Amino acid sequence: MYRIGLEAFRFEERDAALYRLDPRAKLLVAFIYMVLTILVNSQAIQLLITALLLATLLLLGRLGRKLVKNLVTLAPLMTLVFLANYLVSGDPMASLLPTQKLLNLVMSLNTFFLTTNPDDFAITLEKMGMPLTITLAFSLSLRFIHVLARVLTEIVEAQLSRGHRLDTGGITTRIRNYTAILIPLIIISVRKSISVAETLELRGFREGARHTPFTTMKIGFWDVIYVAASLSIATALLIYGGAVETALLEILTRHLEYMAI
Amino acid sequence: MKEIVSIENLEFKYLGARDKALRGIDLRLERGRRYLLVGASGSGKTTLARCITGLIPHFYQGEYSGEVVVDGMKVSETPIQRLAETVGYLRQNPEEQVLMTKVEREIAFSLEFRGLTTEEMERITRRVMENLGISHLWGRTTDTLSGGELQKVVIASMLVLEPKMLILDEPSAYLSPMAVKNLQSLLDTYIPGQSTLLVIDHRLDYWIGFVDTVIYIDRGVVRYTGSPGRLLNLLGSEEHRLNIPLHIRLSHDLKQVVNTRGVNS
Numbered sequence: 220m221y222r223i224g225l226e227a228f229r230f231e232e233r234d235a236a237l238y239r240l241d242p243r244a245k246l247l248v249a250f251i252y253m254v255l256t257i258l259v260n261s262q263a264i265q266l267l268i269t270a271l272l273l274a275t276l277l278l279l280g281r282l283g284r285k286l287v288k289n290l291v292t293l294a295p296l297m298t299l300v301f302l303a304n305y306l307v308s309g310d311p312m313a314s315l316l317p318t319q320k321l322l323n324l325v326m327s328l329n330t331f332f333l334t335t336n337p338d339d340f341a342i343t344l345e346k347m348g349m350p351l352t353i354t355l356a357f358s359l360s361l362r363f364i365h366v367l368a369r370v371l372t373e374i375v376e377a378q379l380s381r382g383h384r385l386d387t388g389g390i391t392t393r394i395r396n397y398t399a400i401l402i403p404l405i406i407i408s409v410r411k412s413i414s415v416a417e418t419l420e421l422r423g424f425r426e427g428a429r430h431t432p433f434t435t436m437k438i439g440f441w442d443v444i445y446v447a448a449s450l451s452i453a454t455a456l457l458i459y460g461g462a463v464e465t466a467l468l469e470i471l472t473r474h475l476e477y478m479a480i
Numbered sequence: 481m482k483e484i485v486s487i488e489n490l491e492f493k494y495l496g497a498r499d500k501a502l503r504g505i506d507l508r509l510e511r512g513r514r515y516l517l518v519g520a521s522g523s524g525k526t527t528l529a530r531c532i533t534g535l536i537p538h539f540y541q542g543e544y545s546g547e548v549v550v551d552g553m554k555v556s557e558t559p560i561q562r563l564a565e566t567v568g569y570l571r572q573n574p575e576e577q578v579l580m581t582k583v584e585r586e587i588a589f590s591l592e593f594r595g596l597t598t599e600e601m602e603r604i605t606r607r608v609m610e611n612l613g614i615s616h617l618w619g620r621t622t623d624t625l626s627g628g629e630l631q632k633v634v635i636a637s638m639l640v641l642e643p644k645m646l647i648l649d650e651p652s653a654y655l656s657p658m659a660v661k662n663l664q665s666l667l668d669t670y671i672p673g674q675s676t677l678l679v680i681d682h683r684l685d686y687w688i689g690f691v692d693t694v695i696y697i698d699r700g701v702v703r704y705t706g707s708p709g710r711l712l713n714l715l716g717s718e719e720h721r722l723n724i725p726l727h728i729r730l731s732h733d734l735k736q737v738v739n740t741r742g743v744n745s
Binding site for chain 1: 533535538539560561564569573575577579581582585588589591594595596597598601602622623624641
């Protein structure tokens with residue numbers, strides 16, 4: 220489970236349309252969907268945004284299995300958000316809206332992070348004016364997700380083979396059980412970070428040095444189409460949200476009536 | 481200048497450590513020669529390599545005395561980045577030396593700080609990849625590579641700077657005996673003849689036929705520099721934890737028998 224959690228956010232190269240788009244275009248679209256998700260307070264429209272994001276991820280990104288892993292990892296957090304809201308409001312439908320928003324925010328970010336190579340992500344940030352030290356820190360942390368996932372598996376296997384039990388006892392015992400995993404993981408991570416710092420020095424990296432990225436980026440025709448389409452949809456939903464909601468509810472009601480007949 | 485590395489009375493103690501990691505090291509490494517640095521774990525092999533690459537004293541702090549000169553540059557006064565153009569350093573775990581996701585970007589990383597154009601960087605990267613026989617890895621992500629492939633990529637990332645010296649620290653640690661052989665033939669074929677090679681490994685049997693000189697280090701002191709055969713005479717029966725190849729042990733024992741009892745025995 221812990222491994223699925225880490226793997227769910229790891230970049231994997233795929234031959235799909237979304238992967239070929241310019242990272243800047245993808246970042247802009249992710250931002251558009253995030254703003255839309257935050258501004259819209261209608262459950263029907265949130266459902267529509269979910270459908271749009273799902274279509275983008277499944278059809279343009281071919282990310283079916285990855286998305287399932289991602290949602291499985293997020294399920295506990297979404298349940299927690301729903302339950303917390305339900306305890307406060309007592310209304311299950313009203314509690315659904317924040318959960319939907321969380322889902323859409325994560326899926327918006329997924330359209331960028333799951334389909335963008337960490338190296339390209341770093342270049343995107345650099346082009347936006349961020350210092351190289353920060354962009355490198357971002358890309359290196361993303362690159363090392365799978366390394367840490369493997370280290371974590373090795374530590375868990377080593378501790379289990381020594382008879383250490385993770386999922387027994389009450390909450391405090393379980394938390395204490397996990398320190399046997401966390402402490403070696405932290406130590407190994409620190410060691411690896413020192414090793415990476417060493418490598419950066421040995422490879423000629425200097426803070427403030429002139430940097431020419433090896434990969435060049437170019438906004439193409441499909442990037443423009445992707446941004447324009449997303450922007451149009453978002454604007455339409457913001458302006459005609461009420462009408463769209465009424466139409467959606469009508470369709471839903473008719474569908475339910477038809478099912479009842 | 482015949483020597484590429486000249487070390488005089490080098491001593492180093494890591495910050496917070498009780499004992500010195502290196503004690504009074506005097507060493508000369510000549511251009512174009514191949515060296516094998518052997519010694520038990522904790523004997524100071526990696527510390528010595530760090531002193532040559534400049535990681536000590538610039539990255540690792542501690543009590544440092546003596547002088548290390550690499551290709552005419554005093555290590556204590558030269559930035560690591562400048563030394564990296566002369567000395568390429570491949571450490572034990574190649575995975576920890578990979579910074580980028582894409583193979584070609586990983587190899588070209590060092591070039592990105594040298595004021596070259598994208599075209600120039602691509603030309604150099606392609607040439608080095610071709611030389612090492614890894615052109616087919618262009619476009620692959622580094623986390624999908626095997627241990628051997630990853631090691632070649634890391635070597636390629638050092639070779640783009642055309643260093644005059646290569647240091648390989650425990651290169652056999654993550655490789656099968658067959659992969660070590662492949663690595664040696666790769667070094668044989670593609671490392672320029674005038675380049676100096678320093679291999680750090682406790683597996684004497686893997687490298688014995690590959691190097692010209694063996695340097696034996698024990699508890700921070702260089703005890704021996706010379707041919708592998710004479711090293712065994714020096715070590716004798718002392719506890720050295722080195723993997724001495726069978727044919728060298730046999731030759732040594734035979735010589736002992738001949739010397740003590742005569743040829744007829």
